[in-house]
Amino acid sequence: MKTHDVRAHDARPAAPEAPIRRLLMVADAAVAEVGELPAQVRAVIDAAAEVYVVTPSLPGRLDWLTDDVDRSRHLADKRLDSVLGHVRELGAHAKGRIGDDYALTAFSDAVADFHPDHILIGLRSSEHVNWQERRLIEKVVDRFGLPVTTYEVDCGGHGSEG
Numbered sequence: 001m002k003t004h005d006v007r008a009h010d011a012r013p014a015a016p017e018a019p020i021r022r023l024l025m026v027a028d029a030a031v032a033e034v035g036e037l038p039a040q041v042r043a044v045i046d047a048a049a050e051v052y053v054v055t056p057s058l059p060g061r062l063d064w065l066t067d068d069v070d071r072s073r074h075l076a077d078k079r080l081d082s083v084l085g086h087v088r089e090l091g092a093h094a095k096g097r098i099g100d101d102y103a104l105t106a107f108s109d110a111v112a113d114f115h116p117d118h119i120l121i122g123l124r125s126s127e128h129v130n131w132q133e134r135r136l137i138e139k140v141v142d143r144f145g146l147p148v149t150t151y152e153v154d155c156g157g158h159g160s161e162g
Helices: 039-047 061-065 070-089 103-114 136-144
Strands: 002-004 022-027 050-056 094-099 118-124 148-153 159-161
Touching: 022 039, 022 070, 022 094, 022 103, 039 118, 039 148, 050 070, 050 103, 070 094, 094 103, 103 136, 118 136, 136 148
Parallel strands: 022 050, 022 118, 050 094, 118 148
Antiparallel strands: 002 148, 148 159
């Protein structure tokens, strides 16, 4: 798992021991079961007072260009149900929604709506990455200036540190 220290980018740096009040969890992939989440990811979720889950629909490039996004939105809805179930199974208070078709817009909308103080990103493993996920972490860090924690999920639903 990668945790990016972005305090240099933030005009209002937080103390490293500051509690996570509002955790934005953006899930491009879902683990098969809650036990597949890496321990440090579970610790971030446990530390949060409130969790807001967003699952971008992430259509393929051709689907996105032709506005044929029904299948990707259906998959995002199923992923949202799964991730919310896992987060709630860990005992966290969570709500969520499907995000925009464009990943960075999904982040922008969620940050504007929820005002998180930490972002947790679940990405597909590098061999199965979607075109929108390339360099996504760097873009999120640069744009929002918030602490970011990442993890990867392979096609079998197994989570690993990002």
